[in-house]
Amino acid sequence: MKRALVVGCLKTDPICKTLINALELVSCKVLHIDCGSQFRFSVTNRDVFAQGHFLNSRFDLVFNRWLNFPVDVRDEGDRRFASSQWAAAIVSFFKSIGGRQFNRPRVGNLLGSPLDGNLVRMELSRYGLPVAQSRVIYSFDDLRDTLSRWNSIATKHEDGRVAIYSNPEGLNSEESPFLYPSFACNVKGKLVSVIFMNEYAESIECESPASDERAIRLAIKAAKSLGIRCGVARLLLNEGELCVLHVLPFIPASNRPEINAFISEAVIEMVKGGA
Amino acid sequence: MTSVLVIGSLRDGPTKHTLQKLHQLGHEPKFLDMHRVYEHAQLKEIGQSKIVQDGSVSLDVTQFSSVYQRLMLEPSLVGESSQRSVVHFNILRHWLLDLHNHGKRIINPPFPDDANSSKMRQLTELAEFGLKIPSSIMTNDPEAAREFCRTNKATIYKSCSSERSIVSLTPPIDSDRFTLLSNAPTLFQSYIDGLNIRVHCVGEICFAEAIETNAVDYRYSDTNTHSAIKIPLDISKALKRYMKKRGLHLVGADFRLNPITGEWIILEVNTMPGYSGYDERANFAISNALIALLTSQSCLADRHFA
Numbered sequence: 001m002k003r004a005l006v007v008g009c010l011k012t013d014p015i016c017k018t019l020i021n022a023l024e025l026v027s028c029k030v031l032h033i034d035c036g037s038q039f040r041f042s043v044t045n046r047d048v049f050a051q052g053h054f055l056n057s058r059f060d061l062v063f064n065r066w067l068n069f070p071v072d073v074r075d076e077g078d079r080r081f082a083s084s085q086w087a088a089a090i091v092s093f094f095k096s097i098g099g100r101q102f103n104r105p106r107v108g109n110l111l112g113s114p115l116d117g118n119l120v121r122m123e124l125s126r127y128g129l130p131v132a133q134s135r136v137i138y139s140f141d142d143l144r145d146t147l148s149r150w151n152s153i154a155t156k157h158e159d160g161r162v163a164i165y166s167n168p169e170g171l172n173s174e175e176s177p178f179l180y181p182s183f184a185c186n187v188k189g190k191l192v193s194v195i196f197m198n199e200y201a202e203s204i205e206c207e208s209p210a211s212d213e214r215a216i217r218l219a220i221k222a223a224k225s226l227g228i229r230c231g232v233a234r235l236l237l238n239e240g241e242l243c244v245l246h247v248l249p250f251i252p253a254s255n256r257p258e259i260n261a262f263i264s265e266a267v268i269e270m271v272k273g274g275a
Numbered sequence: 276m277t278s279v280l281v282i283g284s285l286r287d288g289p290t291k292h293t294l295q296k297l298h299q300l301g302h303e304p305k306f307l308d309m310h311r312v313y314e315h316a317q318l319k320e321i322g323q324s325k326i327v328q329d330g331s332v333s334l335d336v337t338q339f340s341s342v343y344q345r346l347m348l349e350p351s352l353v354g355e356s357s358q359r360s361v362v363h364f365n366i367l368r369h370w371l372l373d374l375h376n377h378g379k380r381i382i383n384p385p386f387p388d389d390a391n392s393s394k395m396r397q398l399t400e401l402a403e404f405g406l407k408i409p410s411s412i413m414t415n416d417p418e419a420a421r422e423f424c425r426t427n428k429a430t431i432y433k434s435c436s437s438e439r440s441i442v443s444l445t446p447p448i449d450s451d452r453f454t455l456l457s458n459a460p461t462l463f464q465s466y467i468d469g470l471n472i473r474v475h476c477v478g479e480i481c482f483a484e485a486i487e488t489n490a491v492d493y494r495y496s497d498t499n500t501h502s503a504i505k506i507p508l509d510i511s512k513a514l515k516r517y518m519k520k521r522g523l524h525l526v527g528a529d530f531r532l533n534p535i536t537g538e539w540i541i542l543e544v545n546t547m548p549g550y551s552g553y554d555e556r557a558n559f560a561i562s563n564a565l566i567a568l569l570t571s572q573s574c575l576a577d578r579h580f581a
Contacts, residue, residue, distance in 0.1 A: 040416035040457070043395050045408065049419070081438050082459040084392070088436035089413055089460035092395035119369050126376055136362060138317055181362045 002271060004028045005055070005097065008065025009036045013253040018260045019063050022267035028061070035066050041093055048096035059099040061271075066090055066105070067253060102197065102230040103249050117156070117246040118183065120226060127225040129218065130243035132236055133186040143184075144171055150186040185245060189238025194219035195251060195259060197230045200266035204258065211237055222247050278338055279304040279569045282367065283345035290345045292551035296562040302570060305339070309346065312367065313360035341380035341569045344371060345547060375522075382524045382569065383546050390521055391546045392437045394462055398543070404513045404520075406541045409531075410465040417453035420463055424448050427465040431491060435462035442492035466491075467531040467540055474506055474528045475550050476518060477564035481511040482557055485532075501556050510539050517544070524568060525550075 219233035283290030490496035527548025
C-alpha cells in the first residue's frame with residue numbers, strides 16, 4: 001500500500017479534500033496534516049514531527065498545499081521577521097520529510113514575490129523557450145508609451161495586485177493610480193492556462209484543440225526546465241504563436257469542478273501508473 | 276586587466292573595505308552604489324540587461340568578468356524598503372543570476388534558495404558533508420522546545436532564517452516566553468562552551484581565527500581576544516566540497532571547538548560574510564585572496580537556480 005502525506009488547510013483549501021479523496025480511492029494510506037493556526041511542528045537533527053505525528057517514515061507521495069503562513073504580526077518589521085522564520089521552517093520541514101514532493105518548497109518562491117515571473121521568464125529563455133516581453137514602467141508617460149507599442153500590458157505590484165491596460169487612447173493618469181516603478185508584461189493575445197501534475201496536463205480556456213496540444217507541450221517543457229512538478233502555466237497565444245507568461249509552482253486554491261476533476265484524475269493515474 | 280564590478284553600499288563595511296583594497300592593489304573597479312540605483316536608476320528591460328544606468332553612470336555589463344556583490348535590502352543600509360528599492364533589488368538580483376549563468380564570476384551568486392536562509396536545512400546539508408553539528412531543534416511547539424531544553428545541559432536560541440538575531444541562552448523552561456513560539460518558529464541548539472572559531476574560505480583557501488570571549492554571541496562583545504588557528508584538513512576539505520556544491524566562492528563559517536572532545540562543531544555558514552574585521556587582523560590575507568579570485572581568468576562551473 002502506498003503512503004501519502006497531504007499538508008494543507010482543509011478549511012481554506014478545497015484542493016486538500018480532493019487530493020485526500022483521490023488518494024483514498026486508489027487505496028493509498030493518507031496522512032493529512034493541517035497547517036492552520038494550530039499547526040505545531042519540530043525538526044531535529046534526525047527527526048521531524050507535526051501535530052503529534054512522527055513523519056520520518058518515507059512517504060511515496062507528499063502534497064504540499066501550504067499556501068499561507070500562520071503569521072500573527074504587529075507591524076511591518078514583525079511581519080518581515082516572522083515571515084522569514086516561517087519560510088525557513090517550511091523549507092527545512094519538507095526537506096526532512098523526503099519522498100516525492102508536489103512541490104518541494106524553495107525559499108525564493110514560497111509565497112511568490114513580485115518579480116518571480118521575471119525570474120521564471122529569464123530562466124526559460126536560457127532554455128530557449130519563448131517568453132513574454134517584460135520591463136519596468138517608471139511613470140505614467142512610460143506606461144502610455146509602452147502601451148502604444150505593446151497594445152496590452154499587465155502590471156504587477158509589490159502587494160501582488162495585477163492591473164491590465166489595453167486602450168492607450170482612454171488611458172488617464174487618474175485611472176492608473178499605482179506606485180511607480182512597476183513590473184509590466186506584454187500580454188497581447190489570448191491567455192491560455194495549463195494545469196499540470198507530473199506528466200498529466202490539461203489546458204483551460206484554450207482557443208482550439210491544435211493549440212491545446214502545443215500549449216500542453218510548451219507548459220510541460222517549461223515546468224520541467226524549472227523543476228516544478230505541479231502547478232499552472234500561464235501562456236499567451238498571439239497570432240498562432242505561443243509564449244510563456246508565468247509558471248506558478250502551485251495550483252491555486254479553487255472550487256472549480258474542472259480543476260478538481262483534473263487533480264483527481266491525475267492523482268489516480270499517477271498512483272495506478274506506479275508513482 | 277580583468278575588470279571588477281562592486282555592488283553595495285558605502286555604509287556597508289565589507290563593500291567599502293573591498294573597494295579600498297582593490298584600489299590599493301592597482302585595480303580600477305567600477306562601483307554600483309545601491310542607494311543611487313534604488314533612488315535614481317531606470318533598469319527597464321528585464322532578463323537581457325546589457326546596460327545598468329544609475330542616472331549619471333552607464334555600465335556596459337559585458338565588460339566585467341567578475342562581480343563582488345553585497346546586494347541587500349537591509350533598512351539600516353538602504354532606508355525603508357519602498358516599492359522602488361524592492362523593484363530594483365529584484366532586477367539587480369536577477370541580472371546577477373543572468374550574468375552568472377553566462378559564465379561571469381559572481382561572489383556570491385544571489386541564488387533564490389540561498390542555503391543560509393534556512394539554517395536548519397543548512398545544518399543538515401553540512402552534516403551530509405561530514406561536518407559535526409550541534410544537537411538542534413527548530414520548532415514552534417512550546418512543549419517540544421521545553422523538552423529539548425530539559426534534555427540538554429544548556430541551550431541557546433536564535434533566528435532560523437538569515438534574518439540576524441542575537442544568539443542568547445534560553446530562558447528557564449517555566450518562562451512565559453515559550454508560548455510566543457507559536458508565532459514564529461525558532462532554532463534551539465545545545466550550548467557548546469568552547470572556543471569560537473571563524474573560518475573564511477575564499478575559493479580554495481581557508482583562513483581561521485579563534486575568538487576568546489565571555490559572551491554567548493561574540494559579535495556583540497568588545498572584550499574579545501583573537502588569534503590565528505590552524506584549520507584541520509578534514510574540516511577545510513568538507514567546507515570546500517560544500518561550497519562547490521552550492522556554487523559559492525566566499526563564505527564565513529562559524530565553529531565551536533568542543534573543549535572535551537577537541538571536535539570542531541559547525542554552527543552555520545554565512546554566504547555574504549562581513550569579513551573586514553577578520554581581514555585586518557589577518558594582515559589582509561582574506562582580501563588579497565578575494566581580489567586574486569575576482570581578477571583571475573579561470574573559468575567557473577555553472578550552477579542554475581532550478
